Every structure is written in structure tokens, then in C-alpha cells.
Amino acid sequence: MAALPHPALPADSLPIEQPKTRYRRxxxxxxxxxxxxxxxxxAALESLACFAQSLTPIVVLRPREGLLLEVRGSLxxxxxxxxxxxxxxxxxxRRGLNCRVATAPTPLAASWLVxxxxxxxxxxxxxxxxxxxxxxxATDWPEEVQLMLRQMGLASIADCLRLxxxxxxxxxxxxxxxxxxxxxxxKPDFREAYQAPQTLCRVxxxxxxxxxxxxxxxxxxxxxxxxxxxLRQHQMQVREVTLAFRHLRAEATRTRIRxxxxxxxxxxxxxxxxxxxxxxxxxxPAIALSLTTSRLLPLEADVPGLLSLSNAQAAxxxxxxxxxxxxxxxxxxxxxxGIDWVAEHRPERAWRRWIDRPNAGTQPxxxxxxxxxxxxxxxxxxxxxxxxxxPFSPExxxxxxxxGFDVRRDYHVVVGAAGERLWLYRDCLTQEWYLHxxxx
Amino acid sequence: xxxxxxxxxxxxxxxGQGAGLADTPAIATGFDALDRYLPGGGWPLAGISxxxxxxxxxxxxxxLMPALAALSRRAVESRQWIxxxxxxxxxxxxxxxxxxxxxxxxxxVHPPRKGSDPLGSDPKGGRQKGSDPDALWAVEQAIRxxxxxxxxxxxxxxxxxxxxxxxLGAEAHRCWTVLFRPPEAIGQGSPAALxxxxxxxxxxxxxxxxxxKCRGRKPRSFLL
Numbered sequence: 001m002a003a004l005p006h007p008a009l010p011a012d013s014l015p016i017e018q019p020k021t022r023y024r025r026x027x028x029x030x031x032x033x034x035x036x037x038x039x040x041x042x043a044a045l046e047s048l049a050c051f052a053q054s055l056t057p058i059v060v061l062r063p064r065e066g067l068l069l070e071v072r073g074s075l076x077x078x079x080x081x082x083x084x085x086x087x088x089x090x091x092x093x094r095r096g097l098n099c100r101v102a103t104a105p106t107p108l109a110a111s112w113l114v115x116x117x118x119x120x121x122x123x124x125x126x127x128x129x130x131x132x133x134x135x136x137x138a139t140d141w142p143e144e145v146q147l148m149l150r151q152m153g154l155a156s157i158a159d160c161l162r163l164x165x166x167x168x169x170x171x172x173x174x175x176x177x178x179x180x181x182x183x184x185x186x187k188p189d190f191r192e193a194y195q196a197p198q199t200l201c202r203v204x205x206x207x208x209x210x211x212x213x214x215x216x217x218x219x220x221x222x223x224x225x226x227x228x229x230x231l232r233q234h235q236m237q238v239r240e241v242t243l244a245f246r247h248l249r250a251e252a253t254r255t256r257i258r259x260x261x262x263x264x265x266x267x268x269x270x271x272x273x274x275x276x277x278x279x280x281x282x283x284x285p286a287i288a289l290s291l292t293t294s295r296l297l298p299l300e301a302d303v304p305g306l307l308s309l310s311n312a313q314a315a316x317x318x319x320x321x322x323x324x325x326x327x328x329x330x331x332x333x334x335x336x337x338g339i340d341w342v343a344e345h346r347p348e349r350a351w352r353r354w355i356d357r358p359n360a361g362t363q364p365x366x367x368x369x370x371x372x373x374x375x376x377x378x379x380x381x382x383x384x385x386x387x388x389x390x391p392f393s394p395e396x397x398x399x400x401x402x403x404g405f406d407v408r409r410d411y412h413v414v415v416g417a418a419g420e421r422l423w424l425y426r427d428c429l430t431q432e433w434y435l436h437x438x439x440x
Numbered sequence: 441x442x443x444x445x446x447x448x449x450x451x452x453x454x455x456g457q458g459a460g461l462a463d464t465p466a467i468a469t470g471f472d473a474l475d476r477y478l479p480g481g482g483w484p485l486a487g488i489s490x491x492x493x494x495x496x497x498x499x500x501x502x503x504l505m506p507a508l509a510a511l512s513r514r515a516v517e518s519r520q521w522i523x524x525x526x527x528x529x530x531x532x533x534x535x536x537x538x539x540x541x542x543x544x545x546x547x548x549v550h551p552p553r554k555g556s557d558p559l560g561s562d563p564k565g566g567r568q569k570g571s572d573p574d575a576l577w578a579v580e581q582a583i584r585x586x587x588x589x590x591x592x593x594x595x596x597x598x599x600x601x602x603x604x605x606x607x608l609g610a611e612a613h614r615c616w617t618v619l620f621r622p623p624e625a626i627g628q629g630s631p632a633a634l635x636x637x638x639x640x641x642x643x644x645x646x647x648x649x650x651x652x653k654c655r656g657r658k659p660r661s662f663l664l
Contacts, residue, residue, distance in 0.1 A: 319587070320519045320520070320521070320587050322585060322587060323521060323523075323547075323581065323582060323585040323587045323588060324521075324547065326581055326585070327549050327578055327581060327582075330574075330577070330578075331549065331550070331551055331552065331574070331578075332552075335549065335550045335551065335552070336547065336548070336549050336550075337547075337548055338543070338544070338546060338547055338548070339531065339533045339536075339543055339546055339548060340533055340543050341533035341534040341536075341537045341543065342533075347532075347534075350533070350534050351530070351532060351533035351534060352533075353548075358547050359544045359545065360544075361543040361544040361546075362543070362544075363542075363544070368538075369533075369534040369535075369537040369538045370534055370538070371538060373532055373534045373535040373538065374497075374532060374535060375501040375502065375505075375531065375532055375535045375536065375539075376496060376497065376501070376528070376529040376530065376531065376532060377529060377530040377531075377532040378529055378530070379529070379530055416495070416497065418494060418495045418498075418640070419495075419498060419639070419640025420495045420496065420497030420498050420640070421497055421498075421499075421646075422497060437529075437532065438496050438497030438529065439497055439499070439502070440496055440497055440498075440499070440500050440501035440502065440529075
């Protein structure tokens, strides 16, 4: 078999760039915590992370597995690693969780080690030996990569570390090599510390049971004003609010408003809410009302392009999505949307809705939409109307055999009895006539 | 003197003989004969227009397309919407794009209707009885939000008070408001700036327009 021609790579062609290491990272110590048994649910893990933040400011979530804690800075405070583990185990026992703990100088090594054993590796010198003993299954590498490596006769991470770097990168992928480097601390591994979500919530209790809209409007208006003040002070904005009415004898009535863009202004929060409560139809009088925001997001100013807006237009401060949100407040999100056309032969698939961002459609460009299409399309082709005689030669549309929505139709433009122009087609398989559009 | 000029140009002041109508805000219709006739040289932008349609498919959208295409390009700049409220069928995006409409500014609103969904209505233009408080509310929101350049609405029943509210709002906020109404409503009094009936005709576009009312002009017909 002829060798595949590829440029010969010198053995040292993939050198490790020496990062400028900060002292803190150089002396990091990561404690990995693995929840044994069934994978913990996200809420339980977040709650555990909140506790772990009492031990160190840097806590990283490992979804469905456990946590990573950077504990070097906390060793003195809690009198060594033993003290930290002691506090952790007390809390875990209280929560009824069974866990394994391992420490290593790098986060990746710690999270690989903890899947197999409970060890403490304090310095980088011992790291390569410790993770080298691990089988390939300790990594997060995809199953096919692990299978390929096993077929090549590699069983452990040490086997991988022994291979020439360039060849390993070419056969297995550069990302895997990078992962090995990160695990050994040769490359930086930045982890985002967990932050508990911040939300705003206000509950207002009424003096008596009430169903008075005016009282709701006044209360919501006050809450929206206080939200705006808080959001401005913290330079934050929100994407979603949930309104709940509490009843004495029934489940709370909840309704959620999602904004097209994150908002912080009082009117943007209030107007959709008012449109919504007008239609809500409470079954019971309410004793209290609460408004809760979703997670707060950093405020981003809407800066118009330098050349796109004249001063007069920029001064017009009506946000474009306020109308969308107000209409959605009353009718629901899916009933207010934008449209776009799609390059597709089948007419019913040649358009689409834009729900999330109604103005996301394509710009008018070189791509040309098809000619001779009606301005009205029926949502479903309607059967039964047989034309007297189709006056024009038909347009054959035949497409879609590959995706199971096979169509074979002859489209005709037909003038109806009242002078209206109709877009009919005859299904070539069943020979039946359908009305599909009107030339409005 | 400036005060008098200001008063004379007030949109609510009606002057006989069509005087002072030349500077009515309008957008060219794309049909020369119609542009020469209509005050301001096009569809009136300040105020509502009512179109009475016997059957869908007679060209009720085609007649508006040149103006809509121009307005949609303007609306991209000003970040305004062109709102379609309760359309009887799906406004077909490839056809709109073919007419030069910028689809990014189109916003469709489907208020819930009792009995039937607006998208599932009778293809022959069958209409149910009952007023449209939701559709009228949506039209008013669209006009008063100042973020819509045009509003097209399919409204079955609307009393004079409701139409008057819309007319005043559209004049104040300069929103091109077109109401598509059933032919039965033609006998009803209305404060609209323009009212016309749409019929099949013999012109190049196959459309006949019977103007019933136009501010400052005598009613007449056009073949487009």
C-alpha cells in the first residue's frame, strides 16, 4: 500500500507555547467533587455550589457530575485540605449525598482523577504519573476516539502521553492534544466561576380579596417603577418577567412575558403586563400579586450605526420592539411574528415565520424570489374546486422526494366567477384540483 | 400670519374646493392617473383609507404594492413596522419580496377570533358576524405606538366612533392606515380620508377602483 502523501512534520513541530503564568494559577489546587449514584439534578448542584462558595470564591459546575473548587487560597483559613474536606463531608452527609473527592493542580486532571479514585496530588511533578495510570474512559473524549485509540493498542493516558505529539495531533485531533496539555498544566485552563443568578421579586399583598383591575394596574405600575430604579442602579436589564396572582382558595394564576430584547425601562415592562391582565380573566379574586424577573443581564446600550440614522431619527426614542411586546402581551407570543421567504420550490415551504426576532428576515439582495406567485397563500390547499378550462399553460412543481413531502403538481392561474384570480393546482398523482392561493 | 398658515395647514381643518390639499402628506401609488387625482399625489398617509372588497383575489393588495414597497424601504431606515392585522390568509413572502417589499419590516398580528382562527377562514371571503374589538385595539396600538409606518387591517365591523378614533390617531401620528372592509359596510358613515370599492376591471392591472369618498375631490372611477 502506497503511503499517503502528507508533508512530513518534524517531531517538534507542535511546540508548547510557554504561557506567561500568573503566580496564582501556578500554585492553584483544584478539588473535584463527584456525586456518586444517579446524576444530580441541576437545582441540587446549584444549591451545593452555593454552599461551596462559603469555602472558596471559585466554584465551577460540572453539569450532571459535581463541582470543582479552587482551594489553594482557602487552605490556611480552614487549616489545610483536611479542614475543607471535613466541612464538605458534614454538609454532604446532611444533604444525603454520597461523593468522592480528589485534588490536583489543574482542573482537568482533578475532574479526570475523581472519576476513578480519591487521591490528593499536591504538586505538578506527580501529576503526569497520576493521570497516566487512568484508563482512557476517564476523559470526556467521544466514544469513537476512545475506540480508535484502543484499537491502536493504547489503554491508558500514559500511552497517549508517550506518543509523538505531531502524530497524535494529526490522528486524534489537535483538541485532544490541547486537553492533555491542559491536564498537565502546560497550557492555561480558564474556568468560569459559578455565580448564583440574580433576580428581582416583589410581592404585594392586598388588604382584602380583590378583582379590581385598577388596583392591579396601580400596583404593577409601582413595581415596574421600582424595578426600573433598581435595574438602573445596577446597570442591569431583564429578558423575562413572571406575574403571579395568589388566591385564597385556588392555585396561583401565573403568566409569563418574554421581551424581544432585554429591557429595563418602566413602560417596556409595564405595557405588555397591562395588555396581558386585561385579557387574563381571573377565576378567583386575588389576595396578593407578585412580579419576578428572570436572571438579570448586564445593560447594553442600543447604539445606532454611525451612518445609519440621522439625528432627527436618533432623537425619536420609541423602541421598535415596544409595539411587538405590547401586542404579544394581549394576544400571546406566537400570534405576532415577522415573515421571510425561503429558496424552495414547494410553495408552502417557501416562506417562514420569525417569532423570536420579527425583523430577522433576509435583506433584499441578488437572490431573486420566484416570479408569478400569488400575494395570498391558503394555509392549507383546499380541495374540490374544478376549473372550467385552465386558460394558461401550467407550471409544474415537482420536488421533495428526498424528505418525504413529495409533491408533483401542475399550477394554473384561473379567473373565478367574480373576476378573482385564483392559483389552482392539479395533483398529478390523484388528479384532484386544489385551491392554493389568490392573486390579491 | 404664521399663526394663520399654521391653522390652515392643520389636518383637521377642511377647506372647500380642494384648496390647501396639495401639501397633504401622501405616498405615490405607482399609478399615474390615480396620483394626479389624489390630493398630495398619492395614498393619504395621514388618515385612514377604507377599501371595500367583494372577494379576495381581485387585486386588493396589488394596488397597494408599489407604495408599500417604497414605504418598506423607508421603514428600514426609520426602524418602523408595517403591521398587518388579522389578514384573512397567509401574506405570501416570496410574492411580497418579488414586488420589492422589504420583509424585515413586516409584522403580522393574528388576534384570536371567536369560532375560527384568522388563518383558517373561508377562502371565498365568507365573513362571520360580530365586531372585532381585538383587531381594532391592535390597529389603535399600532397607530399610537409611533413605531409603525403603515397598518393594514382586515376589520369586519367597526362603528363610527371606533373609526373616528383611528382617523384622529392616524392623522396625529402620520401612519398610513388601510382598513379592508366587507362591501356591506359601504353604506355606513365614516370619517375616513379615502374610501373606495375594488372591482375586476379592464385595465392593464385588471383592477377597477370606484372612489366613494375622497377629501377635496369628487368621486370617480379608475381603470388600472
